[in-house]
Amino acid sequence: MITLKTIDSSFLAFIVLVLIYINAYNRWGEVFVPYKLFMLLLKINMILIVIDILGWVFNGLPGDLNMLANQGFNLLLYIMEPVGAGIWILYADFQLFHDEKRIRKFKKVLIFLLTINAVLSIMSLRTGWFFSVDMDNIYYRGDFFWLHTAFCYALIGYSFFLIVIKRRLIEKRYYYSLLLFFIPQVIGTLIQTVSYGVSYNWSGMMLSLLIIYFNIQDQGLNTDYLTGIYNRRQLDNYIKMKIQNSTEKKTFSAILIDLNKFKQINDKFGHDVGDEALQDAVSVIKSCLSRNDLLARFGGDEFFVISENDTHLLIEEIVGKILKKIELFNKINHKPYQLGVSMGYDVYDYKLKMSQDEFLKHIDILMYNNKKSTQATC
Numbered sequence: 553m554i555t556l557k558t559i560d561s562s563f564l565a566f567i568v569l570v571l572i573y574i575n576a577y578n579r580w581g582e583v584f585v586p587y588k589l590f591m592l593l594l595k596i597n598m599i600l601i602v603i604d605i606l607g608w609v610f611n612g613l614p615g616d617l618n619m620l621a622n623q624g625f626n627l628l629l630y631i632m633e634p635v636g637a638g639i640w641i642l643y644a645d646f647q648l649f650h651d652e653k654r655i656r657k658f659k660k661v662l663i664f665l666l667t668i669n670a671v672l673s674i675m676s677l678r679t680g681w682f683f684s685v686d687m688d689n690i691y692y693r694g695d696f697f698w699l700h701t702a703f704c705y706a707l708i709g710y711s712f713f714l715i716v717i718k719r720r721l722i723e724k725r726y727y728y729s730l731l732l733f734f735i736p737q738v739i740g741t742l743i744q745t746v747s748y749g750v751s752y753n754w755s756g757m758m759l760s761l762l763i764i765y766f767n768i769q770d771q772g773l774n775t776d777y778l779t780g781i782y783n784r785r786q787l788d789n790y791i792k793m794k795i796q797n798s799t800e801k802k803t804f805s806a807i808l809i810d811l812n813k814f815k816q817i818n819d820k821f822g823h824d825v826g827d828e829a830l831q832d833a834v835s836v837i838k839s840c841l842s843r844n845d846l847l848a849r850f851g852g853d854e855f856f857v858i859s860e861n862d863t864h865l866l867i868e869e870i871v872g873k874i875l876k877k878i879e880l881f882n883k884i885n886h887k888p889y890q891l892g893v894s895m896g897y898d899v900y901d902y903k904l905k906m907s908q909d910e911f912l913k914h915i916d917i918l919m920y921n922n923k924k925s926t927q928a929t930c
Contacts, residue, residue, distance in 0.1 A: 565758035566601045569594050572765055584790065585652060586768075589643040593761065596636045601754045603628050611691050619689040623677060626691055630673040630682050630700060636757070637707035638662040644711045644730060647768070648721045652797040669703055672696075704741070708734065729767035733760045776849040778827055779834045787848035787856055791908050794858065798902045804860060805867040805899040806911070808919040809837060809874070811853035812892035821888055829889055836881050836891065840873040856915075867897050894923035 573594045576587075607625035610618045641662065642655050676682040681696040715722075715730045722730070740756020774786040782790075794804045811833050818826035830853065837855060838847060846858040861867050874893065882890050896919025900911060 561755045562601050562605055565754040566598060568758050569598050569601070569761065572761065573598070576765070585646050585655065585793075586643060589639055589646065590761075590764065593636060593639050593643065596632065596639060597754070597757050597761065600629065600632055600636065603632065604754065607691070610689070612689055614689065619685060622689055622691060623685050626683055626685070627673055627677060630676070631670045633700075634666055634669050634704050634707055637704055637711075638666055640733075641707060641711045641714075644715055647726060647730065648715065648718045650793055650796070652793070665703075669700065673700070708737070726768055729763055732763045732767075736760045736763075779831055779849055781834055781838075781855075782846060782848035784848065784851060787846070787850065787858070788908065790846055790848075790858055791911070795900065795906075795908055795911070798900060800902050803862045803900045803902050804858060805862060805864075805897065806915050807857040807859070807867065807871060807874075807895055807897040808850065808915045809833075809855045809857065810894045810919055810923060811855075812894055812923070814853035817889045825888065829887075829891065832881065832885075832887070833891055833893070836877045837874055840870055840877055845870075862899055864899055867899060871895055871897055894919055896920070896922055 573591065576591060576594070603625050607622060607629055610621040610625065613622075642658065645658060646652075646655055673682055676684070676694055680692075680694045682694045682700045683697065684692050684694055686692065712731075712734055715727065719727050736756040736759035737753070738756070740753040740759075743753075774783060775781065776783045791806070798804065811829070814826065814829065817829050833853075834847070834849075834855070837857070841847060841857060841859075844860050846856075848856050848858075850856045857870070859867060859870065861870070874895070878891050878893060896915050896917065898915060898918060900906070906914065
């Protein structure tokens with residue numbers, strides 16, 4: 553039977569992962585691939601902890617329904633356990649190569665391997681290869697439990713050697729954090745593998761994810777301190793990635809937004825009011841975007857929106873929303889200033905093969921032309 557200490561450690565791990573997830577969800581958008589994969593890692597491991605605890609809860613209880621629950625939760629555990637390791641491989645691979653196309657190809661290989669594990673797990677209900685539940689509703693490891701464990705370790709091991717071999721592709725501080733990920737995870741799973749009935753692998757995974765969260769995923773260095781949105785560094789990284797992964801069938805669009813007469817607001821009302829105007833402008837712009845759109849401060853009173861929308865019609869809809877929301881803001885808010893914006897926008901043309909700097913300059917020219925035409929009509 554599972555010990556109270558094991559339940560306590562698993563429950564603690566679950567609570568910590570939930571807190572990380574809530575904090576990360578409130579702070580991050582869903583634009584960067586590593587962020588998406590990290591959030592998926594959190595969700596998968598939270599689900600696995602719940603399944604593991606429930607499997608032990610029903611273990612040994614009399615009755616057909618309890619036996620069915622015991623078999624079902626253990627089956628889910630064996631099917632899903634390697635999934636977390638597979639997602640970690642994708643996460644580590646992207647940290648090294650920053651290539652979405654490579655991730656998509658590798659994902660197919662992982663799905664194939666995970667499907668084989670799932671089939672063997674399902675067959676274990678009859679064969680007992682990985683696990684079995686006897687007539688007294690007691691769970692036992694099967695004769696080929698080691699094969700399932702070896703598969704999980706092989707996935708983790710592959711990512712470890714990939715990181716070591718390709719370490720020159722990543723910053724040192726990220727490299728060491730990726731390596732540290734393996735220590736608590738391996739220790740926790742080894743304890744569970746050797747000591748039957750003790751479940752510390754989730755505590756190990758929780759510590760591993762904490763290491764990644766604080767040393768890589770935490771975006772403190774990647775956000776603008778005043779507005780809370782992404783800074784120029786993250787903008788450059790994201791545009792570079794989007795250009796690299798663009799194809800004739802899949803591209804993206806960009807909007808450069810300049811806050812009109814911002815200098816006058818600063819000169820007339822002071823920098824505190826100017827900061828407030830910037831924050832108000834960001835709030836209005838964010839209300840017009842989806843979670844898949846990136847908003848970053850380009851510098852001063854300029855902001856960039858990078859959108860998954862790849863047609864002029866869709867990007868013009870966003871521009872129209874921003875203008876309407878700005879107008880509404882000025883009507884209903886009694887501020888000493890009026891917000892106004894000039895915008896340049898376009899869809900990245902894959903055929904033109906523009907570099908990051910060329911595309912940014914192109915959008916900047918469009919914004920400048922819009923600003924001149926706006927001033928001419930005032």
